Amino acid sequence: MNSVLELLVLTLLINGAFSAKILGIFQGFAYSHQQLGNKILYELAARGHQVTAIIPGPFAPKTTIKNYKPVKIELPDFIEDKIPDLYKEAERGIINRVLYMDAMGIIFGEMVFNQTTVQDLLKSNEEFDMVIVEQFLNEAFKGFCYHYKAHCVVVSTIGTSRWTDFQMGNPINPSYMPDVLLSYSNNMNFCERLVNSLTFLLATVNFFLFTLPKHNEMVQKNFPGAPHINELYFNSSLMLLNSHVSINSAVPLVPNMIEIGGFHVDPPKKLPKDLQDYLDEAKDGVIYFSMGSNLKVKDMEEGKRNAILNVLSKLKQKVLWKWETDSLPNQPKNVHLRKWLPQQDILAHPNVKLFITHGGLLSTIEAIYHGVPIVGVPVFGDQLMNTARAEVGGYGKGVHFKTLTEEAFGNAVNEVLNNPKYMENAKQRSKILHDQPMKPIDRAMYWIEYVLRHNGAPHLRTSALNLHWFQVLCLDVIVFIAFVVFIVIFAICKVINIACPKGPKKLKLQNKAKKKN
Numbered sequence: 001m002n003s004v005l006e007l008l009v010l011t012l013l014i015n016g017a018f019s020a021k022i023l024g025i026f027q028g029f030a031y032s033h034q035q036l037g038n039k040i041l042y043e044l045a046a047r048g049h050q051v052t053a054i055i056p057g058p059f060a061p062k063t064t065i066k067n068y069k070p071v072k073i074e075l076p077d078f079i080e081d082k083i084p085d086l087y088k089e090a091e092r093g094i095i096n097r098v099l100y101m102d103a104m105g106i107i108f109g110e111m112v113f114n115q116t117t118v119q120d121l122l123k124s125n126e127e128f129d130m131v132i133v134e135q136f137l138n139e140a141f142k143g144f145c146y147h148y149k150a151h152c153v154v155v156s157t158i159g160t161s162r163w164t165d166f167q168m169g170n171p172i173n174p175s176y177m178p179d180v181l182l183s184y185s186n187n188m189n190f191c192e193r194l195v196n197s198l199t200f201l202l203a204t205v206n207f208f209l210f211t212l213p214k215h216n217e218m219v220q221k222n223f224p225g226a227p228h229i230n231e232l233y234f235n236s237s238l239m240l241l242n243s244h245v246s247i248n249s250a251v252p253l254v255p256n257m258i259e260i261g262g263f264h265v266d267p268p269k270k271l272p273k274d275l276q277d278y279l280d281e282a283k284d285g286v287i288y289f290s291m292g293s294n295l296k297v298k299d300m301e302e303g304k305r306n307a308i309l310n311v312l313s314k315l316k317q318k319v320l321w322k323w324e325t326d327s328l329p330n331q332p333k334n335v336h337l338r339k340w341l342p343q344q345d346i347l348a349h350p351n352v353k354l355f356i357t358h359g360g361l362l363s364t365i366e367a368i369y370h371g372v373p374i375v376g377v378p379v380f381g382d383q384l385m386n387t388a389r390a391e392v393g394g395y396g397k398g399v400h401f402k403t404l405t406e407e408a409f410g411n412a413v414n415e416v417l418n419n420p421k422y423m424e425n426a427k428q429r430s431k432i433l434h435d436q437p438m439k440p441i442d443r444a445m446y447w448i449e450y451v452l453r454h455n456g457a458p459h460l461r462t463s464a465l466n467l468h469w470f471q472v473l474c475l476d477v478i479v480f481i482a483f484v485v486f487i488v489i490f491a492i493c494k495v496i497n498i499a500c501p502k503g504p505k506k507l508k509l510q511n512k513a514k515k516k517n
């Protein structure tokens, strides 16, 4: 009896005894970013923490949620102009993409600080114990942690990258860690490593010399009296990463970087009756087609769309296609359109044989979770890298949107449908993702509350964060050793010179002279 009581008290102490005040800042304007942020913040609210969330209005919950208060921000019209046609994004070169992302980050940051709702929140005497901020080109938001004297938790909507590793003092090495904006997997040949290293160098120099100082200006403007951003940027207590070894390749992680990939996936729910029947009755299987929530398939160039339709029309499988309009020119008989589809629940159906996707990370994770092979048609951002990983992992094929032809797309689709290796590898990955000691969302909660319990958990920080970059790379030591070696060699030469002042050359000449005599 006593031990049961003790257990109860202990459980209460760990779970319910403290309710923290938490500010969540997920400013990413895309549904995929918000889906991740909301999952974490709703779960914290459900556990009794008081959550305030800075969130773009369109993504705020429609109903009131207990313990959860949204601070809505608007996305001004100019966002539409500044975000180019996403399909065009595929045409940009890598240097352009790197500089463009950094520049976008500064505009997004200003945009959030310019909102009256955010300024009102800053002026109010609201207090927070913890600030959870999405890592997305928004370094200036570290100022919120300073402003509230709150522990900083960072959530990366992708795995590790130069956006995550520098600030946590995590090892980063371009020889086997491809840049997020490139289309490489972790197995790179010499040329790829060369391009990757140069991209890494350019992006790093641009970030620390030009981008971070701009974020510092934003910090100084919005949080008067704040220290330089260099003191805030490297001071996060915890980083949660939307990655896992079943999805990403294995990389080193310092103890306060925790992988929670797959946390957004819910257990499959019952499908609507018509969809259930459609999937049950597909004796040759179903191909699920979706380009995610940002890309509109109707904006896709007609030639490429027809190439895709021609390939699909020749298949015996049924195709379930997420499409934003009611009809589709040249729609084949086996293609069924819907404006909205419950993607996770469809992928859970055993008759789904293939997922044709833009290669977005959440779609890729859902495919792995349910063990469905993919054909990726990547367009921008990390989609190229996700698709490259699927190819190396043997659970998918990629056809870059930029170079999509009927032949290339047809080959990829038929290869994945007809070679059982892809399905087997997808199922294997799924097993790895599910084989974990605790559910990813529970792990996220555990570590967030751990940071609260241990007052910022400074013991998890690596000492690399206390050193300058050249000290981390041992450059100072190398220069010192090189200097000492030089001095020693120099001294030896001097000693030889003193001991034999005539030197070897002179001796030889003298010998020659002697011989002549």
Ligand SMILES: *[C@@H]1O[C@H](CO)[C@@H](O)[C@H](O)[C@H]1NC(C)=O
Binding pocket: 107, 108, 110, 111, 114
């Ligand atoms: C933010 O406000 C300032 C001052 O009103 C203005 O100059 C700037 O263009 C605004 N920035 C954005 C991204 O809205």
Ligand SMILES: *[C@@H]1O[C@H](CO)[C@@H](O)[C@H](O)[C@H]1NC(C)=O
Binding pocket: 145, 146, 149, 150, 151, 152, 227, 231, 232, 235, 237, 455, 456
């Ligand atoms: C760094 O983080 C710790 C732990 O959360 C906090 O106590 C400290 O004030 C922070 N430092 C700065 C400069 O904000």
